Amino acid sequence: MAARLQGSALSPAAAAWGRCNPLFMGGLPAEGAHPGTRREDFMIGLRRALFFSITERYVAIALNFVMVATLARLLTPEEFGYSVIGAATIGFVECLRDFGTSGYLVQAQTVTRQATRTAFTVMLVLSLAVAGTLWLGAETIASFYHKEGLTHYLHVTALGLLSGPFAAPSLALLRRDLQFRSVAIINVASAVTLTGVTVLLALAGASYMSFAWGILAGAYVTAGLAILLQGDIRIFWPSVSDWRAVLSFGGYSSAAGMFGKLQEFVPSLIVGRLIGFDAVGLFSRAVMVCQLPDKCLLSGLMPVALPALAVEARAGRSLAAAYLKATTFITAVQWPALLLLACLAHPAVLILLGGQWESIVPLVQIIALGLLAAFPNVLAYPLLAASGGIRHAMLSALLTLLTSSMLALLTARWGLTAMALGVAATVSIQAVISLRLVRIYAPFELREMFLSLRKSAMVAGISTLVPLAAFAVNGFSFAFSPLAGIAIGIGAVIAWIIAIRLTRHALAAELNLVLDVAARALGSLLGDIRGRLAVTRRSQAET
Template sequence: MIGLRRALLFSVTERYVALTLNFVTVATLARLLTPEEFGYSVIGAAAIGFAECLRDFGTSGFLVQTRVATRHASRTAFTVMLMLTLMVAATLWAAAGPIAGFYEKEGLTAYLHVIAFGLLMGPFAAPPLALLRRDMQFKAVAIINISSAVSIALVTVSLAVMGASYMSFAWGILAGATVTAVLAVLSHGDMRIFRPSVAEWRAVLSFGGYSSAAGMFWKLQEFAPSLIIGRLMDFGAVGLFSRAVMVCQLPDKCLLNGLMPVALPALANEARAGRSLASAYLTATAYITAVQWPSLLLLACLAHPAVLILLGGQWVSIVPLVQIISLGLLACFPTVLAYPLLAAAGGIRHAMIAALFGLVTSVSLALFASQWGLTGLAFGMVATVSLQACLSLYLIRLYAPFRLGELARALRRSAVAAAASGAVPAAAVALNGFDFAFSIPEGIAIGIGAVIAWIAAIRWSGHALAAEIDLVVEMAGRAGRMLREDIRARNEIRARGAAASGSRAEGT
């Protein structure tokens, strides 16, 4: 448990630092670039997301979940990824022109060429990072990812200020990929894993085929609405919708993203030890919903000041989209741990089926709902999330059986915390004449009140998260005392040194 908490601490710290950097970057770029320029970055991000899924081919997940990660397995994973990366990068480079022509945006060609070059760094970064995660070495992983995030932020913002427009995103991604690869190689240290080998190709391809397909389907689902908007509407609409989704994903990125890198190694360890995955899933889901549900309710009520803080006044038209999507995401809690649990339990084929179902549903509903504009697409996204949550819950119970009554009991304290914290912004909206247009100071004040109500509800309901909050407070207090003692000791040393210097001066 201590090792898991330590891993979570480093993972959460990494994610918060990266999120802060991303917040500063997005807030700055939102004031430097137009929605259309952001549209370029969304299409480019979709291309790199698909390319990443193809070239990774599930090799990272294979190294994390396999029972014994031999050197031959690591070398085979590197070899498979290297071969696929060369093919994918070449294909993306050649397809850059046709893709730009499809969207009638010539500037996409150069953007995708830079992205294709950046893919070449992946085979030297992913296997070492996967092995570090498998060994729960999340301190090293955090240092690598934070360094990469700093590089991306500095390069992207600097180039945008200098007038590089949407190309600043591409060069930032290339800088981050290079830094990640260099630091991953240096941190792992064993250069022998980069010797080509196909000794365990059957095991790698067996897991990787399903995992890669699942990753590709998830990426297609994630970007399907934006790709459809880019073709049926315009790049300005792509920028608006993508920023609305980004704001809605902020609670998960703030509160849950630190969990995901640790989830697969931790669940894989549970499976290898023969312990109950159902118990681990229910406990983790109780923790997740205790922070996810209140934050989404708060965002739905404070969407206006949240958009003002993150993006600026020129983006307030996306506030209704943010409210629709954030409320819809309340139903997505079963999917948060679906992939790591299925992968750890040997159900990677079912994870692929769930991803395919989500893709088909997303595309179908997006095409149908696009006739009602961005609002229709937002409701289509909500419907997709709800249907996928139902399927994920069904598949999870195949590999980690539990009754729905057990799930309800695990979630009831989270529901109490969500209701108590959500009552604060709901009351503020009612007192404001049911107007959501709060100022930034008002939004901050309401948010603080909601957090206080949430802490009180967590303690009153006896939620298991209360013990973790107490532990964090205790650790923070201990760190504060150590810092004060260190400062006091240094001041005493300086004082003694100054006194001794004064005595010597008087004697002279």
């Protein structure tokens, strides 16, 4: 760790990523690349990192599914409303607390120990200030919503903010070096803690406060493991030597994150004030269901996006090819999943949340279809942050926030269906803004994008034929039973695999590579287990 902080701009893993990563074309110049098996080892190691990242996200999603499915049967929509308003408040202050320091450590040209200590100091000061402000302002927020119980909720979650200065810098350094196995261990342990504490407390009758205590427990588990696995506790000594560089990037990044969080929660905040907490619970669960495709299929890719694009930018290479190729992969997964969700919204809601939430099915369908336009947004922030466009990323987030707020205020008077249409409109406007800004830093013609996405559109269309055929057989109704929904989903996945191969989509080769890495990782794990068992047998025999 010490050598990494004091040494060159790129760690060996980060440099190798630029040469070998299949999702981002180009990379570092070929000079100095090692031929033969060493280059292959680099590629295998990097894909193994991606494998760990995706696996960690799937474990977290599975745990979240268990938690949501359990709590949806234990808590009322109003009780969920408390957690949504609390999460909105915490999400907002979290952006202020982080102040972009994590992103700075990932994308910076060089990272010295002094820079890391400065980032820690900035985050520590802001965490103390934000946590104290939230603690003192909790009663005011609760009074605004006429919900006295929010005070205690916000007090508990404010304590969780104090762990951030110790967790975030350590995680940022691990991500910069693409050490996603360590990151996976930390995040899985945190997710297990959060889920276990929340569910157990809900079963014990803690109501909405179970969320707050679960968040607190998960935050401190994250901090403890991050410090342990990162290994260098000297970064936690206060310093302000690099404050100009940290604050310059962090100011814009923090503002962008704050605007993004506000845009995410503004509709729920408005619903809570103008309609009611039960409506907040309904609307937030609809949005949560619609976010599942991205969380299940794309979230494992996002932690590596900024480090990878930062390597490309530091090498002075164009990011356009990387952006277009990655977007081709993203749409091949995102579009079919969203169309399938729109068709299977009824059984999905029944499986995830239970019958009492059936009224949100139309909301899920509207929002899922609206999210089809979101593909330019997925890599917009990492690309802008990596290429020096963090100011434009902040402006994009601000414009989207203003649009979202105005549409939410205009549509709230007509109910939740109109709010869902407003969300779909906001996504489309955000996509236009993101695409315009991305093309400033990674110039390409719109025709190039359309050509690169045509096979993804074909894959989406072919895979959707299965639920549409079931819709026709079911009397032109999407009200499938849970078992029928599962069967249709399996059929759609099979159709998707066939479509990927029929269209010769670029994702086909990457799927084969991912499966190969997974097989190698599993074989390595089984080999370790067999070796340990053999050692144990020999020890027992000698005894």
